[in-house]
Amino acid sequence: MSDPARAMSKEDAYAELLDLQSGDVIRLEGQGGPDGVSLDGWDGEQPQDGNVAGVVVRYLASGTVTFGQPSHPAAPDRLDPRNALALVRLCQWLKDTYNVVELYHLGISGGGVDSQGRPRTDCHGQGRAVDFVGVKAVAEDGEEWTLTVSDDWGTVSTAATPGGNWPPGTGSDTFYRLDDEDADPFTRDFWRAVYEFAASEWQDRTDGPDGLDTPTSIGERSFVMHPDHPATAPGTPHGREAHKNHIHLQIGVTGTAA
Template identity: 50%
Template sequence: MVLTPRNISKSEALDVLKGFENEGLILLEASVPGRVSLDGWNPITGTKQAGNVAGVIVRFWGTGQKGTESQIKSGVAPDRLDPRNAMAFVLMCQTLNTAWGITELYHAGISGNGNNNCHGQGRAVDFVGVRGDIKGAEVYFTVFDDWGNVHVPGVTTSNGDWPPGTGSNTSYRLLAQEAPDSFATQFFLEFYNFAATNYQDRNTGFELPDDPTEIGKQSRFIMHPDHPTSAPGTANGREAHKGHVHMQIGPTGPA
């Protein structure tokens, strides 16, 4: 059985991270007990580089909307992470770099801040976009511009989004576009599959990694623009995740 970050203990995840460090993939900083802080490390040159995690520069971008690139912060590797989230995040960066040529990852929150929930405990990631190059073609996607702001085919709402009251009938809107094989469509499919395999999907506890949900269907914990839960005016439903994908290890509240 293949064990994923959501299915191992903190100590087991820390051992994996130390193995990554020994292999020259990442660099660990001194951390508080029970938490992991990553340092910027270029695995190609074997030297420090601000914000580099497994070949990808990690940068904060609060809006995550193209046209506001001046708001993107300098590269900073995340701190105070639950070891399982740190392991998942390193694997994410490594996969994005090797499979898609990604060299920058943008987020709206990763590091733990002490609050008594999944974000505060360093168990969650709010992913907003990536930039890179694959075989000479630019890869530059944001959740807001290339997914959440794409009109749902067949709807007549003024903003092109799912009509109010739409629940479990949501689906992956990009697959219904004229070019369902586009780079963006395939990228977010693969990214979601990684999230549904390594982060919480249906349950807060043990989950086999071989049966991930599909975008817009059964997942409870991976929040995104096509999530079946609608909760306008709150921080919980798809409306609040038009511009980012939320992933977490363990429950939403304290663990």
């Protein structure tokens, strides 16, 4: 693997995507380039809706598997090539490490409008962000298992998060709640591994092109947003309260990038 996606130029990320397409790992849809790409469903041998590097991508509006159903599979469109490359790498890693077959999200494709109906120009609108919800995987014995941020992390009640929430007044004094002695070890290790992989590809310590710095740990300040993030901003889309059901990942700045 080359540099972290966040540290690459759009041109270099696009070139790597073209190499992956030549190797039948992925397919790109339509005319793309360094300014933007759309992924196409491809299972390595033939078209398959939503398949990105062996993992089928599906939107899960509810953010939970306790109600609602994932959308029809769809490969994300209008992406910054660096975000597309980071997503492909994530799918490859999930497939190789956990035999993941489906990835659930609350937003990946670029475009869209804001609450006032204006074209969205933040990291999501520019195709530079992923709101990662969870996965479905197949164990060695053939049994399926599913983990989502909401069901298995963000609403888990522990000694530090009674009822599933950090108590009022906690401020920035947070840590990884699943380190609690009563938490399930597999679930704890899964989300920690996902965090570490994500922080090695998307923005972590700064919004600049950081290289191979050691990723932060869950509970430290980071551009990776999640249920145990130290930033608190109730009633806004910015703090840990707004990320109880997904992990937010981004390439570059949060606002509009030149």
